[in-house]
Amino acid sequence: LTATPLVAWQCGRLIHRFFFAGLIDIDSVILPRKIVSNLMPYEPSSKSKTPNRATPVILAVSIFVALAVFAIHILWNNQISISILYVVALLICATLENRTTLLALGAFCGALLVVGFVWGDGPPYSLDSIARSAICLLTIVVTTVMLLGMENAKRALQSQARLLDQAHDSIFVRRLDGRVVFWNRGAEALFEWPRAMAVGRTTDELIQARYPSSKQSAMDELLKNDRWEGDVVYKTRSGKLLTVASRWSLQRDERGRPRAIIETDNDVTATRRAQNELVEAQSNLQHVTRISTLGELTTSIAHEIKQPLSAIVTHGEACLRWIDRGEGAKDEMRDAISWMIRDGRRAAEVIDNLRSLSKKHSTHFQTIDAKALVDGSLVLLAHEIAKHNVILSLDVPDNLPPVNGDLVALQQVLINLFVNAIQAMADVPEMAHRLSVRVRAKDVRELLIEVSDTGCGLGEIRHELFDAFFTTKRNGMGMGLSICRSIIEQHGGRIWASSNDWGGATFHFLIPTLGAAR
Amino acid sequence: MSTWENDSAVVIVDDDPSIRAALSSLFRSVGLNTKLFESVPDYLAGLGSLPDCSTCLVLDIRLSGISGLELQKQLALSGSKVPIIFMTAHGDIPMSVRAMKDGAVDFLAKPFRDQEMLDAVTTALDMDRTRRSNYAHAAAARLRYDTLTDREKQVMALVAAGFFNKQIASQLGVSEITIKIHRARLMKKLRATCLADLVKFAKSIEQSD
Numbered sequence: 001l002t003a004t005p006l007v008a009w010q011c012g013r014l015i016h017r018f019f020f021a022g023l024i025d026i027d028s029v030i031l032p033r034k035i036v037s038n039l040m041p042y043e044p045s046s047k048s049k050t051p052n053r054a055t056p057v058i059l060a061v062s063i064f065v066a067l068a069v070f071a072i073h074i075l076w077n078n079q080i081s082i083s084i085l086y087v088v089a090l091l092i093c094a095t096l097e098n099r100t101t102l103l104a105l106g107a108f109c110g111a112l113l114v115v116g117f118v119w120g121d122g123p124p125y126s127l128d129s130i131a132r133s134a135i136c137l138l139t140i141v142v143t144t145v146m147l148l149g150m151e152n153a154k155r156a157l158q159s160q161a162r163l164l165d166q167a168h169d170s171i172f173v174r175r176l177d178g179r180v181v182f183w184n185r186g187a188e189a190l191f192e193w194p195r196a197m198a199v200g201r202t203t204d205e206l207i208q209a210r211y212p213s214s215k216q217s218a219m220d221e222l223l224k225n226d227r228w229e230g231d232v233v234y235k236t237r238s239g240k241l242l243t244v245a246s247r248w249s250l251q252r253d254e255r256g257r258p259r260a261i262i263e264t265d266n267d268v269t270a271t272r273r274a275q276n277e278l279v280e281a282q283s284n285l286q287h288v289t290r291i292s293t294l295g296e297l298t299t300s301i302a303h304e305i306k307q308p309l310s311a312i313v314t315h316g317e318a319c320l321r322w323i324d325r326g327e328g329a330k331d332e333m334r335d336a337i338s339w340m341i342r343d344g345r346r347a348a349e350v351i352d353n354l355r356s357l358s359k360k361h362s363t364h365f366q367t368i369d370a371k372a373l374v375d376g377s378l379v380l381l382a383h384e385i386a387k388h389n390v391i392l393s394l395d396v397p398d399n400l401p402p403v404n405g406d407l408v409a410l411q412q413v414l415i416n417l418f419v420n421a422i423q424a425m426a427d428v429p430e431m432a433h434r435l436s437v438r439v440r441a442k443d444v445r446e447l448l449i450e451v452s453d454t455g456c457g458l459g460e461i462r463h464e465l466f467d468a469f470f471t472t473k474r475n476g477m478g479m480g481l482s483i484c485r486s487i488i489e490q491h492g493g494r495i496w497a498s499s500n501d502w503g504g505a506t507f508h509f510l511i512p513t514l515g516a517a518r
Numbered sequence: 519m520s521t522w523e524n525d526s527a528v529v530i531v532d533d534d535p536s537i538r539a540a541l542s543s544l545f546r547s548v549g550l551n552t553k554l555f556e557s558v559p560d561y562l563a564g565l566g567s568l569p570d571c572s573t574c575l576v577l578d579i580r581l582s583g584i585s586g587l588e589l590q591k592q593l594a595l596s597g598s599k600v601p602i603i604f605m606t607a608h609g610d611i612p613m614s615v616r617a618m619k620d621g622a623v624d625f626l627a628k629p630f631r632d633q634e635m636l637d638a639v640t641t642a643l644d645m646d647r648t649r650r651s652n653y654a655h656a657a658a659a660r661l662r663y664d665t666l667t668d669r670e671k672q673v674m675a676l677v678a679a680g681f682f683n684k685q686i687a688s689q690l691g692v693s694e695i696t697i698k699i700h701r702a703r704l705m706k707k708l709r710a711t712c713l714a715d716l717v718k719f720a721k722s723i724e725q726s727d
Contacts, residue, residue, distance in 0.1 A: 318547050
């Protein structure tokens, strides 16, 4: 007898587990169909507008059960503890998910019990009968309260699930094998698959994905960190390709075993396209300014190629003369030929350098040594430097930390700064022309490169220097320094200019080292 | 091509080591001595160590630091008459005009033909040789001239000017015999065998004064 409330409690727990365990684990297999449809309404308003057809039937059944219990109670004169079965009526009614009905039925069952007790049991009322009825009443109250509590919890869950469903982002839940168990309206809109068709099928069937690296590496990271983020390209039902910013998080069961993946997708197709177009436009602009800089250097470039070529020609002619002389001039010939080989390579190097600068290229980051960067940038300028009587002073230590960068773009920056400096110095012929390049590791994270000249200086223009279309040259486009700035910023660095105390200007830029990038 | 003599040297100033080596090899293949310098200051520092023979300069017009043209100007100012051949890797007409006006022997665009370069160097060395031998003759003449007495110098000038002995004698207020003695002595001192020799000698002395 005293175990009755305990039985009711256990019953409640069982029901609770039966109803909610599945939902919490988001596992449709053990989630009853009705709950699923209520939690994830295809039309959110359908529930309130058209009441469930089963409602009157269930209500009738529960009332019938309650009345049957009452009848048996009266007929058997409460010889057996039949009243405990009022709980069954309440449990049936609970499936209606209606608080008022449940509360009303609870009150009704309580009333029937009291009426049955008053009418059927007495008087006189035995102590046993009083106790039995009191315990039954207590059981009814406890069950009703518990069911109401469960109803509240279920509503909270439902409203959360509805929120998930109504979110603009596409959210779906799939099991580890890829089978979809939840598919919100955002996902319906994005991937064009209705929920009814999506649930139960694998994502590979629905939306073939293209991952940044591979699906396996994404899964590995997910299993390691419980989350993964990245851009994924999906194919919608109509075959459209979408780039989405995808966020996955891993659901684990109480034992920590992975069970399901919640995936949130944001369509970034337009954003990515715009970003790509911007990058493309920037690289085109870089290319154009690079070509125009090279245009200014044609004399210099011609000189750099002609010099080794004329050396080759003269070595060749001398060699022929040695051959004609015939007498043991083997060493002379060997020397001449070695020089020719070296010069041929030199000319090829100049042409390679020229070609890599003039070629349109997409940004390609690599490990760069600052010394090689500076030397490479000077290859095409040697003659320009000599022509303007510029004394070049290089202060580039050997053991500088390497930089992660785009070699061509960084060379473009340096060439631009060098050409500007040389031109600025050509404007003041009376002064000694000195072009200084100084490279320092500011700390392990940043490399500082400084290009100073003894030219006409910056004066008041220092602040507008890096603006697009700002120029002090008659035929200038005003793009050079603006491009330099965008290149440096692309590398995560910054560039600025200052006037020297001794006249002329210094351009400084900082770029992160490879170590900092890591 | 004239025959090459060992008493001549080509001085090359170019900042490109390969060009220096190539030119040196070319000149050596025809038996010429060469002397190589990387820059103008190098050359100026090495001037003293150059052999005392006929030389010419093969000079790149654009050198870092002091340019070839600059050197030409400096050499002219210091009175040096060494012939210069300029080279350049691009046909820079205004520069070549300037160089030629200032007395360059030739102006060659790189890459040049070996024969062009050798011809230019031959011309330059011939010029320098002539200049040097003229200079040597003049110096020897001056030495001999200095052995004459004042009276003999007077007589020589008048003879060279085309006066007869009688005219000279009356001008100087001495006898014709005395003039004849002076004349014979100075002819002997100057190693002149005839009147024409004497006139030529007097002319060269006049020029060197």
